[in-house]
Amino acid sequence: MEPENESNPREDPRLQALESLLALPAAELRPTLNTAGQLISELLHADKVDVFLIEMSTQCLVAFGTSDTPMARLQKALGLDRMPLANGGRAVQVYETDTPFITGRQEEDPEELPGIKHRLGVRSSLMVPLPIGQETRGVLGVSSAKNDFFTRDDLRFLVAVARWVGMVAHRVELSQELMKLAVKQARRAAAEELITVLAHDMANYLLPLQARIQLIQRRAARKQDLEDLRDADGAASSLRSLTRLIQDLLDVGRLDQGLFTLRPQPVDVAALAREVTTTANTPGHPVEYRGPEELVMIADPERLRQVLENLVANALKHCPEGLPVGIDVQSQNRPEGLWVRLAVTDQGPGIPAEQLPTLFERFAKGPGSTGLGIGLYLARRLAEAHGGTLEVTSKPGDGTRFEIALPEAPPSTG
Template sequence: MTDERTESGGERRDRLLHALQSLLALPAAELRPTLNKASLVISELLHADKVDVFLLEHATQTLVAGGTSDTPMGRKQKALGLDRLPLANGGRAVQAYETEQPFMTGRLHEDPEELPGIKHRLGVKSALMVPLPIGGETGGVLGVSSAQPDFFSEDDLRFLEAVARWVGAVAHRVELVQELTKLATRNARRAAAEEIVTVLAHDMANHLMPLRARLELIQRRARRDNAADYLRDADGALASLAALNRLISDLLDVGRLDQGLFALRPQPVDVVALAREVAASMRAPGHAVEYRGPEELVVIADLDRLRQVLENLTANAMKHSPPGLPVGLDVQEQVRAEGKWVRIAVTDQGPGIAPDVLDTLFERFARGPGSTGLGLGLFLARQIALAHGGTLEVTSKPGDGTRFELALPEAPSTPQGR
């Protein structure tokens, strides 16, 4: 039996308070060192041969000793590989976890339900097992072991149940600190990377301006001299340069959004004329773009930004459309309670988008299956829609194509910007 049974009530309260104070004083740094220290504190208080803080490893459905007292039995347990207890193997620790009920015995070596390795090779005769609450749910088991029979009392069990709540709080605190640290590190890296990308994009744009001028000069000379080969090469180089300029423009737009410098230049825009222009310029052999809608429809919007959205959505639809099947570009006026709106839908008949991808489709740097870009086009398209006081939504089912729908108020009360 333990010497603690002869303690007075005041002495036991002092011992419990000392234990809780020691546990709360543990630094919220790395989980394993913190739990190892917690195990050692409990081991010394209960004069136990071993104390374990078992945590559930979800991937393998195994109770893993996240912390073990640095004692001879604790070291032997690790050497024998008994610091990992698969739920499928059963045993008293697994039982305490699965039933969420405490377990106590002074004759573990005679218990047919316990694992042979723990009884015979580790030599445990007395054991206490209590569920470990972490973050509002049972996350593991706090176990105390002794090589002596009938070593622990009911008071020890109640004491361990109280301590388990504090150990769980310590474990949860460490987990939260680790998650916050990872998040802060990730955000810092992302901010630094985005700043570098913005600076590089700005410098690249400056270097590309004289390159474009020289290519246009070569193009004019080739056209003047009827040099078909040179003209074809110049046209191809200028097309590639235009794609690179669009990419750089997207990167700079992301920087402007982050810095609050993204603004619109609203003016009357004939959406029908713009949609027809985009359909004509974007169609390619094997990929028709079919316009459907009225003959004229005017909204107050930023012409260049609206063109950017439509070109992005149309190019995206063409990329995922099977050859020979057209992309639809539909314009329609809607009457809502707050006034007149225009709805522009871009549809394809491609393979569709998986539901798990749809959730992140409009996030920056998010890319769908088969995408080779940076994942900025749809992010910027939605931001432009929001800046106009409108919306950009997507509906899609695997095997049933994809529909992007841009909705804008015809005359917003105040121009939106960021």
């Protein structure tokens, strides 16, 4: 008597093939799918196996994986390894309807492409949808030059195989995405380290340069040389901008290394906002303050000034000449206590919706920006260091509003 649990000999090779599919390395997609196609071809004794994937840019089913067989090589030579959806055919039909297909008389099928029937000589076909991730992304097709070669059992088996091939393809795609992400992160980390080192080195030259400019300013003032005085004032202004940029770069490095600390103390936020307004205001780009005469809270005044200056500088870049940038300050009672809200608004072109999710990322640049892309990143991190938030509201053509919300005192002050 035969043992009850003895396996069916016909099923053993199929199980081994499925195990071999899952054992395929997560390398490049095309070689992996070629290997999968060859495994299936040998298992089903097929003349050709194709793993078709949809190429959305061209609206074609493309044979990304194909068995290494004479019929498959002929298919490629005839250009039948690319099937435009517009041309129809059984493979396209299976993809579009998500329905498996079997035939043993392909030459009699009026729905099949002439090139498949007559030039390739396909007589029997199995085709099933290929799921990758959560969607149908292609078709797994098996062909033979003999009539009535495949059975319904073969079709059911191929449906299962398609799921396994889809898992293999998905694993390869995820592996490639992770590799790209790792390379991107490594490059970014190297660039950030280089920028921090350069910022440290550049900072060493700022004090001597500032001292030289101050000497030129005093000499020009003594001689009443208005032209030299104007040029020296311009150089001093540019140096202040450079100093602020280097300070921002160094602060980014300190935040990443956990070396950043606040120095909270009582600060009149209204007075600070008015000072920023006065400093940033120019005839071509007016800056207007709206808020109370006095509003005292506990915060790091220099860091708060840094946040406001970055937001105002960003607004001035994108606001058309002659239109004002606004700084609004107000208090707000919440269940957890008093909060202060500071908003910087402009009447510029606004920010495209697709750029909003990454606007506060490090080195991310808004529309038309020519800077390093750290101002908004740093502003949000500084707001968060105070226990607050920085959010943006913007619509194309309708200006932009950055709003800081801060508790009356940072968490560390109790």
